[in-house]
Amino acid sequence: MSVKQISVFIENQPGKLAEATRYIAGHGINLRAMSIADTKDFGILRVICDDPEQSAEVLREGGYITNVTEVLAVGINDAPGSLATILEIIAKAGVSVEYTYAFLGTRMEGAFMIFRVDDNAKAAAALEAAGIKTVEQSDMF
Template sequence: MKIKQLSVFLENKSGRLAAVTRLLAGRGINIRALSIADTSDFGILRLIVNDPEQAYHALKEAGFTVSLTEVLGVEMPDRPGGLSNILSILEEAGINIEYLYAFIGKGDNGALVIFRVEELDKAIAILQRRGITILEGEKIYRL
């Protein structure tokens, strides 16, 4: 039920993001989702890829500062209020959301949201009890 996400520390200078994507492409690693947050000096690139372990080792070997973290993937209807419903469930349970990013799935998947929360196992259990579809890592990696 947990998804492995790569977090890559990048200096905020020309070519650093291109270097990451070029390296992954060269290893046959496909990016499924990404998010980047930056300041004037650096950025944190968050990636879901089809082979997180291989990507982690490739980036480490190339000298990037990278970590693997577990996140939660949720499938929801792609309609007004879909995200609000999930956020309300987490709020009621007192679960803090550190960050999230979303994308539209293929076919009938609707919208997919990646959450980093403080209490991952608790969040999974609560959302499942409320009928929310939690995505397996393998399903996301194969999108």
């Protein structure tokens, strides 16, 4: 029903993101999807990768503040209105969306959207009821 996303706290300073991604690469972690939220002082790097718990541990060992969050991943048609439809279903269920980002799949056709919502189960149920399947971690790699 949901996938595990790793979030990493990165200071908003030149080179910090490069340093973090080099560290991730150096430990053989392949990023499937990512997004960055930024403020004046800091950014939050959010990534989807295989074996999230192990990858998070590796990041912690490297001194990075890391957190693992369950987020929803939904396959989305490459057609106008697809995203709006999904957001409307989630909204109608009374669930609020904290943030969202997109990435292209490899095993499946089309794109995925990641949704960070305040109630995964409720949003997933509403989507299933509307015939939209959420994706499991294993479907993505």
